[in-house]
Amino acid sequence: MPNPKGNPDSLTPFTTDRDEPLIKKLTVRITESMENELNKLGDNKAEFVRGAIQEKLDKLKDQVKDD
Numbered sequence: 001m002p003n004p005k006g007n008p009d010s011l012t013p014f015t016t017d018r019d020e021p022l023i024k025k026l027t028v029r030i031t032e033s034m035e036n037e038l039n040k041l042g043d044n045k046a047e048f049v050r051g052a053i054q055e056k057l058d059k060l061k062d063q064v065k066d067d
Contacts, residue, residue, distance in 0.1 A: 016022070030038075038045045 038048070041048050
């Protein structure tokens with residue numbers, strides 16, 4: 001039986017316009033100063049971290065390709 005106080009809009013499936021869906025989670029430990037800097041980004045910090053990881057992976061891939 002559904003929750004009578006529930007929001008029926010929350011039952012709609014989540015969609016994204018990304019090439020790949022964000023389905024995996026990564027937990028890392030960071031310094032307090034790093035956290036403070038990331039918190040300055042506000043809601044954009046997760047996207048910033050994803051971009052930084054992708055940038056480093058691309059750079060690593062280029063280095064391996066050049067060798």
